[in-house]
Amino acid sequence: MKKQKRPFGTAFMTFIIIFFYAPILYTIIFSFNESKSLTTFTGFSLKWYEKMFNNNTMMEAMFYTIIVAVIATIVSTFVGTITAIGLSKSGKVVKNVVEQVNQLPIMNPEIVTAIGLLMLFSAIHLEKGLFTMLLAHIMFCIPYVILSIMPKLRSLNPNIAEAAMDLGATPWQALVKVIVPQVMPGIISGALIAFTMSFDDFVISYFVTGNGVSNISILVYTEARRINPSINALSTVIVLIITVTLTFANVIPAIKERRQSKKIYD
Amino acid sequence: MIAIPMFLILLYAFTKEGNSVTRFAFSLVNFKRFLTDTVFLEVLYRSLRIAIETTVICILLGYPAAYYIAKSSETLKMRWVLLITLPTWINMLVRTYAWTGILQDDGIINSILGFFHFAPVKFMYTDFAVILGMVYNFLPFMIIQIYTSLTKMDVSLLEAAADLGANRRMSFLKVTLPLSMPGIISGITLVFLPAVSSFFIPRMLGGGNYVMVGTLIESQFLTAGDWNFGSAVSLVMAVIIMISMYITKKVDKGEQLEGGVK
Numbered sequence: 001m002k003k004q005k006r007p008f009g010t011a012f013m014t015f016i017i018i019f020f021y022a023p024i025l026y027t028i029i030f031s032f033n034e035s036k037s038l039t040t041f042t043g044f045s046l047k048w049y050e051k052m053f054n055n056n057t058m059m060e061a062m063f064y065t066i067i068v069a070v071i072a073t074i075v076s077t078f079v080g081t082i083t084a085i086g087l088s089k090s091g092k093v094v095k096n097v098v099e100q101v102n103q104l105p106i107m108n109p110e111i112v113t114a115i116g117l118l119m120l121f122s123a124i125h126l127e128k129g130l131f132t133m134l135l136a137h138i139m140f141c142i143p144y145v146i147l148s149i150m151p152k153l154r155s156l157n158p159n160i161a162e163a164a165m166d167l168g169a170t171p172w173q174a175l176v177k178v179i180v181p182q183v184m185p186g187i188i189s190g191a192l193i194a195f196t197m198s199f200d201d202f203v204i205s206y207f208v209t210g211n212g213v214s215n216i217s218i219l220v221y222t223e224a225r226r227i228n229p230s231i232n233a234l235s236t237v238i239v240l241i242i243t244v245t246l247t248f249a250n251v252i253p254a255i256k257e258r259r260q261s262k263k264i265y266d
Numbered sequence: 267m268i269a270i271p272m273f274l275i276l277l278y279a280f281t282k283e284g285n286s287v288t289r290f291a292f293s294l295v296n297f298k299r300f301l302t303d304t305v306f307l308e309v310l311y312r313s314l315r316i317a318i319e320t321t322v323i324c325i326l327l328g329y330p331a332a333y334y335i336a337k338s339s340e341t342l343k344m345r346w347v348l349l350i351t352l353p354t355w356i357n358m359l360v361r362t363y364a365w366t367g368i369l370q371d372d373g374i375i376n377s378i379l380g381f382f383h384f385a386p387v388k389f390m391y392t393d394f395a396v397i398l399g400m401v402y403n404f405l406p407f408m409i410i411q412i413y414t415s416l417t418k419m420d421v422s423l424l425e426a427a428a429d430l431g432a433n434r435r436m437s438f439l440k441v442t443l444p445l446s447m448p449g450i451i452s453g454i455t456l457v458f459l460p461a462v463s464s465f466f467i468p469r470m471l472g473g474g475n476y477v478m479v480g481t482l483i484e485s486q487f488l489t490a491g492d493w494n495f496g497s498a499v500s501l502v503m504a505v506i507i508m509i510s511m512y513i514t515k516k517v518d519k520g521e522q523l524e525g526g527v528k
Contacts, residue, residue: 009334013346016331019402020353023364026374030367040377109463109507111480112500115487119497200357202466207487220359224366224470232367235360242355250348 024239031232048233058219058234064130065215069198072137077191079138080145085179087146088153099150102143113140114207121208128210136208137198144197145190152186153179301502306482313479314506316393317462320400324457325450327401328408332449333442335409336416347413354406362399362470369395369471391473399467404460408453415449416442451514459507479503 034043052058087095105113117136126132156179164174180187202217209218216238223231301307335346353361368374369389376386389395419442427437465480472478477485479499486496 006334006337009330012330013334016327016405017349020350020406023361023368023402024353024356026368027360027364107511108504109459109480109500111463111465111483112504115483115493115496115500118487119493196355202357202359207484217357217359220357220363221466221470224359224363231363235357235363238360239356243352246352246355 031236048229052230052233061219072198073195076141080142084146084149110203114204118207133209141194144193148190149186152183320461321458324408332412395471399471404457407456411453412449415446
């Protein structure tokens with residue numbers, strides 16, 4: 001490829017990157033500020049972190065966020081996988097109908113899904129709380145899991161499962177030993193999407209949760225109305241966790257690959 | 267083996283239906299109220315205007331950025347994509363909150379302006395702040411969509427255009443732009459849809475008195491307690507979104523057909 005000098009483009013991209021990262025950096029810097037001010041940096045201190053860790057509501061919100069994300073990911077991945085596999089075996093009409101229904105929560109604005117769930121929970125007299133938040137998260141994660149597994153299933157050879165059963169495998173064995181390993185990449189990416197969707201969710205959680213239960217997003221939303229640098233500290237912790245996780249997710253496969261290729265050359 | 271998923275599908279489909287049954291069980295009074303009251307129509311108009319402005323700005327900023335990335339070398343491409351997508355992994359609330367400190371009346375921008383002896387500008391609780399917040403949150407989606415469609419493009423088409431005597435501007439307008447249209451369209455979907463229904467961005471950056479469709483629905487459900495009216499509003503919004511999606515798709519198809527005839 002020939003190298004072009006693009007001073008204008010580079011300047012423009014620098015602007016875009018500054019636009020994206022300046023607010024995040026700003027939050028991180030001011031989380032170490034000594035005073036409550038969000039404009040003048042008066043000195044380095046960790047007191048907002050101390051305050052954050054001593055703040056029960058914040059710790060509780062973090063705990064809820066993580067626990068809901070983990071359970072919702074496991075359940076929605078499981079249900080989504082079974083549904084997707086079942087769908088691939090069912091007739092055209094059922095398949096089309098379910099796929100259309102599946103699209104609804106993805107195409108609909110989040111707020112519409114949120115009030116739909118809110119109404120459903122109140123119709124069956126479920127009290128708003130941690131359980132409703134968990135249920136809602138499982139529900140809005142399932143479509144994304146199905147959507148990420150379906151393409152893998154479609155490219156799967158339907159004869160393999162039959163071959164396995166001809167060779168004496170029970171249907172369950174055929175499912176677990178043959179089909180699931182083949183669509184594993186789809187399942188993993190579905191689970192990842194589900195986890196991040198659940199972890200980051202605000203709109204749906206905000207509508208279906210009550211009675212003092214909140215996750216990180218709800219906490220930031222309600223606390224942001226007044227100046228509270230502990231929020232900056234909390235944001236910094238989240239940014240740190242996500243950056244570390246993403247780095248690991250990107251670096252570990254690369255290292256593994258390198259080791260494997262080394263083995264081959266050895 | 268097939269029975270369990272079937273049962274789950276039924277249950278799953280049924281719970282969805284349950285939603286719409288409760289949603290449809292009311293008279294037309296609420297729609298009438300929404301569509302005849304000028305206050306609510308103003309809210310609707312403002313939401314659409316803000317969402318359209320956000321989308322246009324996202325295209326204007328996103329297209330050059332995506333074009334730049336698509337023209338970079340392979341290793342740089344990956345790095346750019348990572349740089350653009352990294353912020354989207356961070357909670358939107360957290361990122362929107364970050365702007366409140368920057369845009370405050372005594373915030374960092376006004377401090378800088380004051381240092382150069384400019385009069386302080388009011389940023390918070392204006393259209394500007396809301397649109398800025400939305401562009402900030404949704405621009406990465408637009409860039410990635412356009413970038414994907416640009417990388418799918420066959421480079422030899424550009425060479426062919428050049429061989430046929432097109433200059434760079436011509437080949438961009440006649441080849442690159444039409445071929446990246448699908449990316450722009452899906453980018454519009456990903457920006458316009460959340461922008462028109464968003465409620466925490468106008469709440470956090472627009473303030474308590476800044477009403478958009480999303481905030482109206484929220485207040486109807488969580489403070490006013492008028493669920494029926496809230497449902498009617500959200501249904502109107504859903505219909506508007508569906509119509510606009512349909513129009514964008516139609517425009518896209520129309521242009522493709524036109525291109526085919528030429």
